[in-house]
Amino acid sequence: xxxxxxxxxxxxxxxLRAGQCSFAGASIGVMVSALGFANYTAFCxxxxxxxxxxxxxxxxxxxxxxxxxxxxxxxNPILVSLFVVGDxxxxxxxxxxxxxxxxxxxxxxxxxxxxxRVPGFPCGMFQLSTALxxxxxxxxxxxxxxxxxxxxxx
Amino acid sequence: xxxxxxxxxxxxxxxLRAGQCSFAGASIGVMVSALGFANYTAFCxxxxxxxxxxxxxxxxxxxxxxxxxxxxxxxNPILVSLFVVGDxxxxxxxxxxxxxxxxxxxxxxxxxxxxxRVPGFPCGMFQLSTALxxxxxxxxxxxxxxxxxxxxxx
Numbered sequence: 001x002x003x004x005x006x007x008x009x010x011x012x013x014x015x016l017r018a019g020q021c022s023f024a025g026a027s028i029g030v031m032v033s034a035l036g037f038a039n040y041t042a043f044c045x046x047x048x049x050x051x052x053x054x055x056x057x058x059x060x061x062x063x064x065x066x067x068x069x070x071x072x073x074x075x076n077p078i079l080v081s082l083f084v085v086g087d088x089x090x091x092x093x094x095x096x097x098x099x100x101x102x103x104x105x106x107x108x109x110x111x112x113x114x115x116x117r118v119p120g121f122p123c124g125m126f127q128l129s130t131a132l133x134x135x136x137x138x139x140x141x142x143x144x145x146x147x148x149x150x151x152x153x154x
Numbered sequence: 155x156x157x158x159x160x161x162x163x164x165x166x167x168x169x170l171r172a173g174q175c176s177f178a179g180a181s182i183g184v185m186v187s188a189l190g191f192a193n194y195t196a197f198c199x200x201x202x203x204x205x206x207x208x209x210x211x212x213x214x215x216x217x218x219x220x221x222x223x224x225x226x227x228x229x230n231p232i233l234v235s236l237f238v239v240g241d242x243x244x245x246x247x248x249x250x251x252x253x254x255x256x257x258x259x260x261x262x263x264x265x266x267x268x269x270x271r272v273p274g275f276p277c278g279m280f281q282l283s284t285a286l287x288x289x290x291x292x293x294x295x296x297x298x299x300x301x302x303x304x305x306x307x308x
Contacts, residue, residue, distance in 0.1 A: 039265060040261060040265050041260045041261065041264055041265055042261065092249075095246075095249065095250070095253070096249070099249070099250045099253035099254045100253045100257025102254055103253070103258045104257045104261055106195045106196065107195065107196065107258055107261065110195055111193060111194050111195055148302065148306075149306055152302075152303055152306030153306055153307075
């Protein structure tokens with residue numbers, strides 16, 4: 001079988017998971033430190049979704065490390081099916097959260113001009129957190145595609 | 155080769171495409187008839203994205219009808235690759251549009267209470283249009299998964 005970059009239990013997979021974890025964690029950190037984020041449902045949902053992403057990616061990163069240490073092959077159909085479901089669910093949730101947060105950020109920034117009119121409104125932090133969420137999503141999307149491809153070719 | 159429900163050039167595929175077209179069209183119609191939608195970037199983006207979705211799905215529906223009439227098999231690798239790329243791009247754009255619109259709708263409805271405070275604000279129409287966009291997306295997501303599976307197993 002061909003070796004796919006980013007498969008579970010490989011160095012590529014571990015790098016992807018680590019990237020997902022760190023971007024999701026950074027997104028949560030920036031959002032939590034922005035004053036008044038809790039007034040907006042979209043930003044609360046972003047935190048919840050990035051939290052789930054963080055837990056899932058961290059779990060799979062640990063599994064990758066274990067597989068690399070023990071030289072185990074994680075590519076059996078049942079395990080890959082489980083990875084596919086989890087990856088796709090977290091990927092869709094993360095993307096939805098990032099998109100709805102960015103919809104609200106654009107509204108604040110462009111449509112109602114909140115960022116200029118309200119002094120001290122942490123627009124920059126909302127933007128940064130949303131951008132980090134999108135970065136985390138691109139990595140989880142890559143993982144999801146690799147997993148789906150793997151499942152289809154197993 | 156197994157017959158996948160929703161493959162290009164089959165009745166299942168045609169039904170999926172027709173559903174995508176009609177939901178996307180309905181979403182555009184409802185949004186355009188809501189007063190003041192043009193003030194919000196997220197809603198304009200929803201219309202643009204649903205328009206693209208409508209064009210793409212309509213094109214593929216015509217191709218499906220042609221294939222059904224002429225009894226042609228559309229499942230060759232080059233054609234399926236093209237379908238995969240188009241389906242995935244439109245699916246991601248539609249989902250992003252629906253999510254950002256729903257982020258803004260939830261903000262209006264729940265966070266700033268615009269829907270109750272501003273009389274005549276067409277909240278219901280924004281909601282309906284967003285819901286229709288999500289319905290259109292579920293169908294394009296189904297098509298995308300079928301196409302990707304087909305490509306992986308060709």
